[in-house]
Amino acid sequence: MQASRFADRWLPRLVLSPTLAASAVFVYGFIALTGYLSLTPSRMMPRFEYAGLVNYTALFELDRWWTAAYNLGVFGALFIAISLAIGLALAVLLDQRIRAEGALRAVYLYPMALSFIVTGAAWKWILNPELGLENAVRQWGFADFTFDWLVDPDMAIYTVVVAGVWQSSGFVMALFLAGLRGIDDSIIKAAQVDGASLPAIYRRIVIPSLRPVFFSVFLILAHIAIKSFDLVMALTGGGPGTASTVPAVFMYQYSFTRGQLGVGAASAMMMLATVLAVLVPMMYMETKGTRRGH
Structure with a gap:
């Protein structure tokens, strides 16, 4: 009995300890190292x-940094807003139990x-x-048709938005669809009995019930936007000029191609800091809302 209790108490800790140790070294350790190198x-x-x-x-005296920060603001705002809108619309569509739902979802x-x-x-x-x-x-x-956004300095950042939305909207749809399928059908049926239309049910009952999903989706999309390096490099290389340079590209260029590791750090x-500025207030608001709900 005593051995069983010992195993129940310590076995999970022993199993998790290698993961925790690796995270401490390779995540938080390297964050601390980067902070010191800066x-x-x-x-x-x-x-x-x-x-x-x-x-x-x-860093703050570099126009290139402020251009990268502005580009991230444009890309992040449009990427998150459009991905949310398209993902939610697709989820609502598939939630109608339409034909070939499985094929469309794939x-x-x-x-x-x-x-x-x-x-x-x-x-x-x-x-x-x-x-x-x-x-x-x-x-x-x-x-006479022209669509040269890829080489237009004023429009290049929007090509990154298009590609990012194309890739991420389906993932957002899947998260929203899972949230929709988790809502109790009896609530919807009761609203229908009371004479509420389907758009009104979604607007007033269903979508407000998806608040935790909105929170998760927003955090995931914000994280993708802030660390968007590979998409930008593959699509525009940060150009033309600095037209689509974002902070992740700036960091790579200054750390590894311009020989300014301290500025890159x-x-x-x-x-x-940007991630934390987004994450901490939202987690606080979500936690506060959950406590009020209870």
């Missing part, structure tokens, strides 16, 4: 002499099975003015 005069190679906030001062989810590198490469071909959409439409007889810490 306070050092590191260039091509790490240097561990303390230099204060000089890297942060240099089609919508398929893009998420691809890596962002593949998505970026595919959309780079589709949006290439000489090979993709523009060329195809012109061959159909519309000689400072930009990485600013990205972490």
Whole structure:
């Protein structure tokens, strides 16, 4: 009996301890190392002499950084809003128990099975003015048709939005659909008996019930947007010029191609601060709302 109690108490801890140790070293340990490197005069190679906030001062004086931050704001806002809207609309559509639901769900989810590198490469071909959409439409007889967003500095960031939304909307749909299927049917049937229309039921009962799903989806999409490196590099390379450079691309370029490791580390810490600025208030509001609900 005593041995059984000992096993019940310590066996889970022993099983989890390697994962916890690996996370402590390879996640939080490297975060701490990056934070310290941002306070050092590191260039091509790490240097561990303390230099204060000089890297942060240099970072905030770079127009390229502010361009990257602005691009992230544009990309993040549009990517999250459009993915939420399309994902919710698709989930509501499939929730009507339509024919071929399984096939449609697989089609919508398929893009998420691809890596962002593949998505970026595919959309780079589709949006290439000489090979993709523009060329195809012109061959159909519309000689004046132009769609050169990929090479237009004012529009390049929106091509990243298009590719990101295409890949992530199906995943958002799956999360919302799971939430919809978890709602008690008796509530909907009672509203229908009272004469409520289907749009009114979704607007006033169903969608408000999906608040936890909205919270999870928003956090996932925000995380994808902030760390969007592979999609941007595969699609636009951060160009033309700096038109689609985002902080993740900035961090890579300054850390590994420009030989300014300290500035790159400072930009990485600013990205972490952005994640925390989004995560902490939302978790607080969600926790507060859950307590009020109880």
